[in-house]
Amino acid sequence: MTEGNFVDYVKIFVASGNGGKGSVHLHREKYITKGGPDGGDGGRGGHVIVRGDKNLWTLINFKFKKHFKAGHGEHGSKNRSTGADGADVYMDVPLGTVVRDTETNNILFEITEHQEERIVMEGGKGGRGNWHFKSATNQTPRYAQPGIPGQETQITLELKVLADVGLVGFPNAGKSTLLSVMTSAKPKIADYEFTTLKPNLGIVKYRDFRSFVMADIPGIIEGAAEGKGLGHYFLRHIERNATLLFLIPADSNDISKEYEILLDELRRYNPELLDKERLVAISKSDMLDEELVAEMSVELDKDLKGVSYLFISSVAQQGIQELKDRLWELLNE
Template identity: 80%
Template sequence: MTEGNFVDYVKIHAESGNGGKGSAHLHREKYVAKGGPDGGDGGRGGHIIVRGNQNLWTLVGFKFKKHFKAGHGEHGGKQRSTGADGEDVYLEVPLGTVIKNTDTQETIFEITEHNQEKMLLEGGMGGRGNWHFKTSTNQTPRYAQPGIPGQEIDVTLELKVLADVGLVGFPNAGKSTLLSVITSAKPKIADYEFTTLKPNLGIVEYRDFRSFVMADIPGIIEGAAEGKGLGHYFLRHIERNATLLFLVPADSKDIVKEYKILLDELRRYNPELLDKERLIAVSKSDMLDEELISEIQDELNEGLDGVPYMFISSVAQKGITELKDRLWSMLNDEKVLKS
């Protein structure tokens, strides 16, 4: 999937259908002088329904069509014939989509399961035909109910990527390179900041045909929680990840400080993110000799408060298998398997 096709934020307008009018028909038949009322009910208007689809990864389907209108209910007919219901409209969205009222920004509901259906707007009820209003004192009512009008709303669809592992790091920390090595994903990679402008997803193949999903989130900068850089645009994707993998390059001036800046940005955005399991991977470690690794280990042991870490190199394929083992054990609460 190209970056241009990854759409995770759209605004749409939806309208449910009007209910059909009830009929005020009076029965007419040869040799029946006073047949009485036989007007049927109007059909209900079509609903607007949101449905989860696990085969979708993006909201790109809403990029060019942003107005959705359900069908109107048909009017009632003679012989108590009920009008047909209006056609429902289904909005297929990827799992992890949050639906908000655009005007109030209140969350209406979230879609997290395949084939999960939520009613966004109900169609208007059909009006009742005149036969409902027949009484002992009013044998031939010549009126019926009109249908109830449909509803309309402006909503915002926000996609929060559903992934097992979220890659967190400053721009150019090597997240896209790691994703390209550990999965079959082909993210854009270059030696400058903000190469990644949209989240990339990849499936990590593990032992015995098992797998888990990893997401490369665009790089964080200081002040991201206040909206600087790409700000909230990408931070919301981290909320859905089960485990956070912090990637800090070995050539960083201060690995512990860089990690704590990243952690603080997550805390300021949403303190609940700190409850997720964390693992620190020191990338580009093929540049380090044993002496430098030992020095960095001493710094990490002293400054990380027990957060686990490991040294990896995506280019040299160093520590990649061990990283997959560690992540799998964190996701499934299992002991790390040995080769």
């Protein structure tokens, strides 16, 4: 999927249908001159419904179509005939989509299962026909209820990527390179910060035809939790990952400090993110000799406080299989 086709945030206008009017009708047929009221009810206005689809990965369908209006209910008619309901409108979205009220930013609901349906805007009820209002003192009511008007509002669709493993790291840490080596994904790779502006997904093939999904999340900078850089734009995707893989380059000035900054950004955005399984991978390790690796391991054992780590090199294909094994263990604990 090209970067331009990955749409994960859209605002759209939705409007439900009006309910149909109840009928004012008096029954008439041969030999029955005063048959009484028999006006039928109006039909219900159409709903606007959000539906989950496991085959979708992006909100690209809403990039150019941003207005959704359901059909109006038809009016009631004679012989107590109820008008037809208005046509419902279905909006198919990827799993992991959060629906918010744009004005208040409150979360209305989340779609996490295939074919899950949630009504985002209910259609207006149809009005009751005049036969409902017949009584002993009013046997020929000449009035009926009008239908209830539909509603309209603006909602925000926000996609949080569903992946087993999320890659977390500073810009230019080598996340896209690692994804390209471990999966068949073809992310944009270049030697400058913020090469990746949208999450990239890839399927990691494991032993015995097993697999898991890895997501390359755009790089974090210090202050991201407050919205700096790409801010909340990418942090929300990390919420949906079962395991977090922290990627820190071996040539970093202070690996432990970099890890703490990344961890702090996640903590400030959502403390629950720290409950996820974590693994630290020291990338670009092909530039290290055995003696340097041993020295760094002593420091990391002390500073990472029990968090597992390993040394890898995407370019030299070092430690990649071990990384797959460790990730598989974490996913299946």
